[in-house]
Amino acid sequence: MHVVGITGGIGSGKSSFCHAFVRLGITVIDTDQLAHQLTQASSAAMPAIVAKFGESAIQADGALNRTWMRQHIFSNPSGKQTLEKILHPLIYKMAAELIKNEPLEQAYCILAVPLLFETQLFLRLIDYSIAIDCEERLQIERVKSRSHLSEIEIRQIIATQMNRAQRNQYADEILRNDGTLQDIDAKVSQTHDFLLQKFKLIKQ
Numbered sequence: 001m002h003v004v005g006i007t008g009g010i011g012s013g014k015s016s017f018c019h020a021f022v023r024l025g026i027t028v029i030d031t032d033q034l035a036h037q038l039t040q041a042s043s044a045a046m047p048a049i050v051a052k053f054g055e056s057a058i059q060a061d062g063a064l065n066r067t068w069m070r071q072h073i074f075s076n077p078s079g080k081q082t083l084e085k086i087l088h089p090l091i092y093k094m095a096a097e098l099i100k101n102e103p104l105e106q107a108y109c110i111l112a113v114p115l116l117f118e119t120q121l122f123l124r125l126i127d128y129s130i131a132i133d134c135e136e137r138l139q140i141e142r143v144k145s146r147s148h149l150s151e152i153e154i155r156q157i158i159a160t161q162m163n164r165a166q167r168n169q170y171a172d173e174i175l176r177n178d179g180t181l182q183d184i185d186a187k188v189s190q191t192h193d194f195l196l197q198k199f200k201l202i203k204q
Contacts (some may be wrong), residue, residue: 001099002108002199003125007116008132009161010154011139013177013184017132018112020188027109029098031122034091039064048086053079074156088121096125107199117170118162128195131171133164134178 008014018028038045041062049057049064053072059065073079095111102109113122116129123129136158143154168174175187 001102001104001106002127002195003099003111004108004195005116005122005126005129006110006112006132007114007129007167007171008177009139009164009167010114010157011142012132012134013142014112014114014132016177016181016184017130017175017188018110020184021110021192023185024188024192025106026192027102027106028112029095029109030112031091031095032112032114034094035087038087038090038094039066045086045090049083052082052086070153073160074153080160084115084119088119092121092125095122099125107196115161117167128173128198129171130173130175130191131167132177133168133174134176136164138178 006014006018015030018030022028037043039049040046043063046058046062046064053069056068057065057072069079069083073083099109099111108127111122111126113119116122116126139158140151140154143149143157144151149157173191175191177184
């Protein structure tokens with residue numbers, strides 16, 4: 001199974017592009033969703049998170065207190081690395097298993113990883129990488145429209161991620177997201193055709 005990694009900064013529109021691939025029949029494995037599963041009550045990651053961060057890191061229902069964790073990481077930068085060391089190996093294991101179970105007749109699947117180039121770990125799983133790119137002002141507008149985060153908080157998150165120039169330099173392909181949903185469908189359709197041909201040639 002060939003794997004295409006999709007990455008991009010917060011608010012870049014990764015989900016919109018992933019949805020477009022799904023509409024073409026391509027499986028998308030989203031590491032954000034896997035992380036969410038791992039931080040629910042009684043999930044695999046929670047004992048280690050509580051051991052490292054204390055009871056403040058969990059909600060009354062036993063799930064991760066995301067608001068507390070986000071604020072903690074902003075004020076304690078080392079906390080981000082600590083959390084990633086707990087979550088990333090578990091996410092990697094889940095993603096690898098899901099990829100392994102994909103039907104072989106499918107040409108490729110998508111692995112969506114926000115920190116694909118920052119962590120390096122998930123690069124082991126992919127054959128081709130795509131960066132979703134847009135202006136920072138659009139990132140901020142999109143995140144503000146869908147969340148309760150302030151502009152300051154959004155900029156703090158952007159500052160913790162790889163900058164656009166670096167991300168685009170590492171990617172095999174860059175897809176700009178500054179248009180309409182129809183534009184996204186058109187770009188994904190073109191990339192899909194390219195990938196089908198690319199992986200067909202690789203198999204030969």
